Amino acid sequence: EFLENYFLGIFTCEAILKIIALGFLLQPGAYLRNVWNLLDFTVVITGYITVFAQTGTGIDLRTLRAVRVLRPLKLVSGIPSLQVVLKSLIKAMAPLLQIGLLVLFGIVVLAIVGLEFY
Incomplete structure (x- = not known):
């Protein structure tokens, strides 16, 4: 406090x-x-x-x-080099989100296929 x-x-x-x-x-x-x-x-x-x-x-x-x-x-x-790192991380978020959604879609498809075989 x-x-x-x-x-x-x-x-x-x-x-x-x-x-x-x-x-x-x-x-x-x-x-x-x-x-x-x-x-x-x-x-x-x-x-x-x-x-x-x-x-x-x-x-x-x-x-x-x-x-x-x-x-x-x-x-x-206050630190310009950290600003560059943070800006690049923010720019990388959109492609990472797209890749994450693609992986999630693949996992869901494989889970459905696995349930059908079980």
Whole structure:
């Protein structure tokens, strides 16, 4: 709990400094015009929503806690070589999904044939 609030404070300071340096939205190279910064901003905002919901009300926001999974992606935004790796993984997902569906189709066909022989 303490570390979560600590890192939320660090991420907030980083976001504020970037917003001051780049502008928020209207400038050509603004903070929210970059996809990685948009991800960072989303992680920070959902972090504050979960912190305030835990302290003030009895509302249970388990779905927003799932956004914590995106925090390691926030670290990718600062390292360009990891961005290249992540982009290539995302591009490889569509062909891998197609191959997976083809394998699944083959397994289903062979399972049906196996049931008929049994």
